[in-house]
Amino acid sequence: MEADANVSRRPLEQELVSRGVRMTHQRRLLVQIIQSADGHLDAVGLWQRAMQQDPTLNKVTVYRTLGMLKKLGLVDELDLMHLEGGKHYYEAKTTRDHIHLACTKCGRIQEFESSLFEKLKGQIERERQFRISTVRVEAGGLCDRCQE
Amino acid sequence: MEADANVSRRPLEQELVSRGVRMTHQRRLLVQIIQSADGHLDAVGLWQRAMQQDPTLNKVTVYRTLGMLKKLGLVDELDLMHLEGGKHYYEAKTTRDHIHLACTKCGRIQEFESSLFEKLKGQIERERQFRISTVRVEAGGLCDRCQE
DNA sequence: GTACTTGCAAAGATTTTGCTTCCAA
């Protein structure tokens, strides 16, 4: 299984099929939730949403599915500065890379895109001959609403 | 206890004293190890090094000390793309912010400084009125030695 | 039919908490 930085814009399910991944109904459900979620789901949150539709779906299956998607490079794994415990968050890699801003006071997560970020990635690849497959930028601090 | 983005270049021990933190011999030892380490120590690694000098030092003390240093903004916590498990790595915040490049093949960690990174931080603070106290940039991929 | 996937239970890894004793200031 190889990660792929050039992620298509196809729905995850189609992407998996085209990569020869066996589509079980558990995977179909999980992948649909990830795709339609506003983002930043943790494993247990994903599991809870899934159980609303299939109460027999096991938490272990969630972890295994996330592991597979991560290996295939179809989801990004985030920590969001560990605002609440050591868990991880996942989001489909369907958009441009973006930066996550985590407010340490109210817990709000903002996303931020920037061409500077794209330039920075280019600089790294050029100057270090480093072939980036995943980048994670997370900033912790006070958001505009929480200052003063 | 408040985080402070303007970290002095003083040795951690002096910094703690000046902030009114009680200096136990355990803290003195841990802080010296963190400071003299090449960086990227995880809690258990720090504990093991500390035990060479004080075999009675408890692992819990390591976690509590790291927690304190983190709250005070004197160390940065890293994940290094979880190359090996879900543990965290720590490094003294004595240098300029830098990016960590983690090779998914050989596990090597490189550091990278860039003025683009500084500009990016400025852009975030300006455009979002977000007061950054910690930033973490981690890239996973193949280092120069591991390609082809 | 067969290899891959799931569910279940159990274990593993990392970090945190409660409480008593101890020590730095």
Added chain:
DNA sequence: TTGGAAGCAAAATCTTTGCAAGTAC
């Protein structure tokens, strides 16, 4: 002397693994 810190044991949190039974292709 006294409030904060350390040690110990236990628990909490998050994630992974082994194996039997089930299922997609």
